[in-house]
């Protein structure tokens with residue numbers, strides 16, 4: 001017998017009402033709304049409400065939701081003190097994973113299991129940006145900046161990171177990035193969160209597992225690798241040769257290709273425009289270089305492998321974050337600032353879905369291809385008789 005479902009591609013494991021990808025048409029839907037429409041008309045906080053609650057909020061619901069988020073932004077000073085004990089070279093994703101798990105040690109939400117899950121979702125969405133910004137400042141020997149209650153989610157993060165309030169254009173650029181990354185069906189990190197939640201472990205535990213899954217370079221870690229690639233390429237003129245060398249060696253180009261989209265990832269369309277606009281504003285070369293990376297990869301794959309390949313969300317987000325002045329190794333943590341909304345919504349759905357088929361503990365099977373000599377298995381040899 002041979003394993004048929006390596007990587008679980010095309011295997012459906014649950015019903016979800018949260019988001020949908022049409023990989024052939026290049027569409028991403030959040031709770032019935034096209035993500036491209038949300039980037040034009042909505043904002044991150046409203047999108048977060050939508051993903052958590054299955055509908056857009058009315059004015060009162062929205063004000064209450066925003067207030068809860070703003071009231072929950074601060075993290076315990078003891079957490080910031082503890083960060084001071086970490087090596088300053090520690091990976092921000094490792095710090096984030098640890099401090100997300102640690103939230104359970106600092107906060108004690110009360111109510112029914114479902115109410116507690118919603119409170120934890122608010123706590124996570126509000127506090128993940130504070131954890132990341134605090135760590136960035138602490139590792140640089142600076143004092144963390146307290147959240148500003150009057151700023152939006154997007155503006156407050158940039159303020160806590162840099163100590164300066166962003167202008168409206170930069171705030172909106174970052175806000176749109178957050179909308180675009182908020183959910184993406186059963187991607188690796190969301191599946192990790194749901195898998196942990198299926199054991200009835202709590203939300204902080206499930207989300208901390210998701211942060212770990214997001215850190216890998218084939219998933220959220222790709223946007224950091226894209227920026228490293230752009231810096232290595234340095235100049236538009238070097239792109240074609242650089243890409244050809246990599247692909248001829250059988251290596252992958254980060255930010256290209258997708259397990260589900262077999263056409264353009266709609267998020268990359270918006271990010272490409274944001275990158276272009278920021279490049280004009282900052283007079284930096286990163287948009288042009290990225291565009292050449294896209295074109296050269298598409299051409300090589302078509303000519304040499306007869307394969308169509310398209311940019312994914314990470315290709316243009318890397319240059320956008322770089323031009324926003326965000327340290328490169330925060331690219332993946334920033335993904336988490338937004339995706340924590342999706343993770344939370346999925347954990348709640350995993351635990352409390354009412355319609356059949358109700359989720360159950362994930363327990364896939366594997367084909368055993370290890371040793372087993374004869375009908376009795378391997379004969380046990382005492383240690384002093386082994387070679």
Ligand code: ACO
Nearest residue numbers: 217218219220222251252253254255256257258259312314
């Ligand atoms: N560079 C070069 N070749 C590629 C790339 C790439 N980025 N992506 C796919 N291919 C090639 C593979 O080598 C493979 O060829 P082979 O079968 O001859 O070995 C073929 O295309 C497979 O294509 P798919 O089935 O469409 O892709 P798959 O599902 O295997 O992989 C993945 C998807 C992991 C995202 C892949 O495209 C990749 O590694 N991309 C680079 C990493 C990246 O950008 N990850 C971020 C994804 S988005 C996200 O998680 C947020």
